Amino acid sequence: AKDNGRDNFQFYTEDMTQVAFEHVAMQASLRQAILNNEFEVYYQPQINALENKIIGMEALVRWKHPSLGIVTPDKFIPIAEETGMIVDLDRLVMKSAMKQWSIWYSQGLNPGVLSINLAVKQVQKADFIDFLQNCILHTQCRAEWLTLELTESDIMKNLEAMKQVLVQVKSLGIGIAIDDFGTGYSSLAYLKRLPVSKLKIDRSFIKDLPEDDEDSTIARIIIMMAKNLGIDVLAEGVETSEQRDFLLESGCAHIQGFFYSRPMPNEETLKYIQQWNQD
Numbered sequence: 001a002k003d004n005g006r007d008n009f010q011f012y013t014e015d016m017t018q019v020a021f022e023h024v025a026m027q028a029s030l031r032q033a034i035l036n037n038e039f040e041v042y043y044q045p046q047i048n049a050l051e052n053k054i055i056g057m058e059a060l061v062r063w064k065h066p067s068l069g070i071v072t073p074d075k076f077i078p079i080a081e082e083t084g085m086i087v088d089l090d091r092l093v094m095k096s097a098m099k100q101w102s103i104w105y106s107q108g109l110n111p112g113v114l115s116i117n118l119a120v121k122q123v124q125k126a127d128f129i130d131f132l133q134n135c136i137l138h139t140q141c142r143a144e145w146l147t148l149e150l151t152e153s154d155i156m157k158n159l160e161a162m163k164q165v166l167v168q169v170k171s172l173g174i175g176i177a178i179d180d181f182g183t184g185y186s187s188l189a190y191l192k193r194l195p196v197s198k199l200k201i202d203r204s205f206i207k208d209l210p211e212d213d214e215d216s217t218i219a220r221i222i223i224m225m226a227k228n229l230g231i232d233v234l235a236e237g238v239e240t241s242e243q244r245d246f247l248l249e250s251g252c253a254h255i256q257g258f259f260y261s262r263p264m265p266n267e268e269t270l271k272y273i274q275q276w277n278q279d
């Protein structure tokens with residue numbers, strides 16, 4: 001039989017109710033997860049491909065859901081950002097990863113720089129710098145072991161407020177990396193106004209290297225610009241040796257991606273560090 005409008009309408013509203021219900025349920029269970037700290041920090045290595053050394057690791061959060069298992073950030077970070085829960089979540093990640101760095105260094109290991117992703121809401125909290133300093137004090141993680149990653153689009157949202165905070169972050173001796181570089185700017189002028197120490201070339205420019213001529217050009221230009229501004233540059237999402245070779249030839253030796261390793265839980269990360277520290 002032919003559909004009538006009414007049935008369609010009912011189907012549609014039921015569907016929407018279901019979606020809304022799942023969203024609310026997700027918010028509630030995320031709130032609970034933050035109270036119980038159901039999160040685990042994974043680490044993905046960043047490698048100097050020229051010297052074959054670990055430069056550092058990026059902390060990437062995972063939710064160990066009691067019934068769903070490991071949940072990846074795309075499923076819950078947007079909800080955490082929307083609701084403001086991201087502030088507490090980011091702080092859990094900071095505490096846990098900074099403690100881990102302090103342990104590894106005290107054991108004579110060299111995991112390099114710890115890179116932590118922060119949401120714009122985190123950085124704009126009035127007590128952010130206080131929290132950061134307290135966290136350094138309590139975990140005994142040194143400021144010079146740290147880099148904070150902020151996305152280019154987050155920075156552009158409120159450049160002046162961002163600048164004020166980032167100047168303080170820098171004065172503590174902490175590095176600042178622009179994440180997803182090349183995807184969120186309206187003008188490059190902001191680069192000279194902020195204390196940026198690193199650009200992370202977004203994966204969208206890396207994935208079709210070296211075949212895609214436009215992406216090759218864009219990658220080369222970003223690398224050249226970073227060099228001329230005296231800023232470190234790192235390519236993210238590198239999956240193949242061809243991509244790595246292209247980047248090396250283009251002057252970008254700092255590489256992160258599945259080619260070297262996926263993000264790993266604690267014990268696996270430790271083995272990875274021990275292996276590289278031996279060679």
Ligand code: C2E
Binds near residue numbers: 263
């Ligand atoms: P991001 O900061 O751009 O992190 C890189 C993402 O790319 C990670 O996804 C990583 O697993 C993935 N990736 C790394 N290498 C490759 C590769 O070679 N190929 C492909 N296809 N993917 C690769 P993940 O872990 O799912 O994280 C997604 C996003 O969630 C992150 O993007 C970041 O924006 C956010 N995020 C993760 N952890 C945190 C956190 O603790 N706090 C905040 N605020 N955001 C976080």
Ligand code: CA
Binds near residue numbers: 058117149179
């Ligand atoms: Ca990142």
Ligand code: CA
Binds near residue numbers: 180200
């Ligand atoms: Ca990124």
Ligand code: CA
Binds near residue numbers: 212214215
């Ligand atoms: Ca293209």
